[in-house]
Each structure stands twice: as structure tokens, then as C-alpha cells.
Amino acid sequence: MSGAIQVRDRRADAENPWTMTRVGGRAVLELSLEGSVVVDPGTAPRTLQDKIDRRSHDAACVRFPGPAASRVSERKAVLEADSVATKSFDVWISMLDETISSHHLGASLYTTKVWRRKTYSDMTSIETAAVRLLKNELKGWRSSTPETQVAVFRAIVESIERLSILPIFISDLTSMATRSRWFSLPLSHSPDGVVSEHGRAPTIEMSHTNERVRTANALPESVTAAYERAIIDNGSKEDAMRAMEQARSYSERFLSGLAPSVDISEDGVVTFQWRRPDRGVLLVFTGDNTVSCAVKVPGGHYSTSNISAPIDEPMPSTVMSAIEMTR
């Protein structure tokens, strides 16, 4: 697919190279490098072309749904993407580090390992990740002068451009994409305006990690599947593994035939939830050999309800009764 995607870069017309806004809690750096994306007919799935055709922002992501894939192949795609992303980020961060240290902002990006993992879960582009990092991780950022902030932002822009000339990380966009249900790949561009298959770090859409279990015996497998797709902070991985194993074991022994929503948070907490508009039951597994049960009744809250039980004992009857009322 080499040469299949092209970006017409209008950077020369842009007076302001970047702007910053806040969206849904995220500070977003938007490069004013507008371009239109063109896909040669027949070189990408129709769904991909549809998505690309709607873009006018060359620093943005292309998203497209793939066909329903088996769990094994989905997992493989996630692992491959993770590997690619890690390599790209390592190189990119090391380049940025030089700039950051030269402005005495008080931190080394390379040492903020937690950040790198954390941003996977909700970043939509490498630029977004950069701004979040600057604002959250650098102690000197808020107190730095506007001139310094502008200089650092510009350094980010330049580093992104340099990133586009890194060695090949992605060899086959189409096949990789169709192995995952949702997959986004930031487009990169080179000075001559042609995007090759030398893409930047891909990101996985994580909005689909919530599993609604539909069959009686599917809960343990659903826990495993949610875990495999979850993006978990580096510092919480061990806890998440324990929580997943305990939730799976608990569901095998005591929750047969039940069908809650299953979720794994970025800090490694496994939750099962039975939910109706006015009531619900929440089971929380943090990996500490207990299950925490919260029952919400009409007018009440989960936050003030808590029944903690050992992981090897059946669920309290009051909680089971509450679950029955949500079914």
C-alpha cells in the first residue's frame, strides 16, 4: 500500500502553528497543519476510505471497524500494536527529553513511565498525549513563562515531524486493522506531503472493553477477555492480574448463570455490575482476596453501601436478593 495515502500539507499557509483547547478533561494540542487526505481507490477497505474522506486534519487518527474477529486474533493485534507503540514512544520521548531538559522544566519524560501506559487508554493522537504529559508531569510547566511554553510546544511539533521519518514500525495497515474491532492509526506526513506506510504509534480504541455477558456460562471467559483488552497503568498491572484471577474464580464458583456487565479500570479494578435505572449491584475486585458488594436502592448510592466478603465464601444473601431484583 506504499503511496496509497497522501496528505496535501498546507503548513506554509498557517500563521499559527498550533492551538490548544480542552476536550472532555483533556488538553488537546491541535496542529494547524491542515491537509486533505486522499486514498487511492481499491487500496483500502471502503469503511476505511469513508473515515479518511471525512478528515481534514492531518494530525488526526483514522478509525475504521474491522470485521468481527476471534478473540485470539484480537489479542494478537493488541499485543502487536502495543509493541509498536512502545518502540515509537521510547524514541519519541527520548527526543523530546532533550528539549525539556534544556528548558529546566524539572522532569525527565523518559522516567515518567506511568504516563506512557496511562495515555494509551484515551489518547487520540500523539499530540494529545504530549500536551497531557506537559501539563501533568512537568512540575515546572504551570509556572513556566509563555515564551517557554511556546518553545516547548514548537519542539513537540518538530519532534512529531522527525518521528515520521523513523524506521518502519507498521508493515501492513490493512491486515493489522482488520484484526481488531476498532483500531486507530495516526497519519504521519513527510515534508513532501506523501504519507508512506511508516506510520506513527498506533492506538487501540478502548471503549469496547466493557463486556455485557449474554450467556449463562460466559462470565469467567468474559472476565479474561476484558482483561486482555484492557489498558492498565504500569503500576497497577500486578493488582489487575490478581483482581482478574479472583473475579474469574469467584464467578466460576458463585455466579453461575448470572450476566453482569464486566469492566476493568485503568487502575486494575475489576467490577461486575447489574444495573437498572433506579437500582443496581456492584461487585468490586481489587485483588485483595475480598469481594466488595455495593447495593444501590432507589434514592440511594453505591458509595455509601458496602458489604465486604472473603473471596472464598458465597455472596451474602442480601446481595443475591438485590441482584435478583435487577434481572
Add this chain to the structure above:
Amino acid sequence: MDCERETTSQHYQAEQGGGFGPVCPDETVLLAVFQSTAYDAALQRLEPKAFKPSQLKNFEFSVARRAHTGRSDFDEYVIAPAQRRGDPLIGIASAQVGSIKDLMFVCPDTVPNLVGRAVCLLDLVEQFDHDGHASLGYSESQYELTEKQKKNVRARIHADLADLFGGANPIDQVAFGS
């Protein structure tokens, strides 16, 4: 004291009289629900996962104060940037500030049981925000909990926040401020 920062304006130009002051209990806050937002389409409600610990720890969970946010500001600062990223708007969820501030947590693993505010809501406006911006974050009383206790308590808080904000309504049905 929980949420002490709620009592004074956190607007970056507060000393010069900028902003609308602290968020009041009788206000309503708006939350844009995008395609990427964790949203249960079957239940027509936000999922607990929409409330991310990484954002709530740092008061980075953004909402808009309805009374102080015009439709044009909402379009410019919230919707347009997301749409340029290919993240279309699904709708607008909303919650009463009083309900958010009334939300308490109980940690049964402490003796005596620790009780505190679940989240705080600040009029945190920085240079690139619109003046109606506000930020949601965990309350200070959770600082004294262990990490395990925090995770447990916060998982329940996320579920409550999802219910408080409820479902997304079409943006044209939202009465924005001026």
C-alpha cells in the same frame, strides 16, 4: 475539610475579577458524550468507566457550567475539537451540582468508618478554557485511604457519577446559558 478549594475561585484570572466564582449547588453542569465515551446504548446511560481515575485524580474531568456556557462556546471549546479528531457528539448528559456535592462515600475498612465527600467540583479555568469550564476531582478526604481502599471506594463513586449524569440528550434540547 473536604473540598476546601471549592470555596474560592480557581479561575486563573480570579484576582483580576475574572470568571463566575465557585460552582453553586443550584447550578447544572453539562458533560459532552462523544462516540468514544463509555456509554451504555441499551440503558441510555453513561458507564462508570466514563469516569477515569487518571482524570479525577488531577481535577481534569471537564464539565461545563450550563448557566455560564453559551452554545457557541460549547461548540467551539468542546464539540469542534473532538469532531476534528473524528469523535462525533452523541449528546449531552447533565447533573445537578447539589447532587454531585451531596455524594458521600463510606469506607467500611477503617475504624471508625471514614466518611467524606466523594468528589469536588471546582471552577478551574485555565488560559485555554472557556469561562464556564469546571473540573471534577476526588475529594481530599480520600488521601488518607490505602491504595486498595481508594480503588474500592472510587469504583463505587464512578458508578454513582454515571447514574447522576444519566443519559445523553440531543444537544438541541439543552438550554445553554448566555
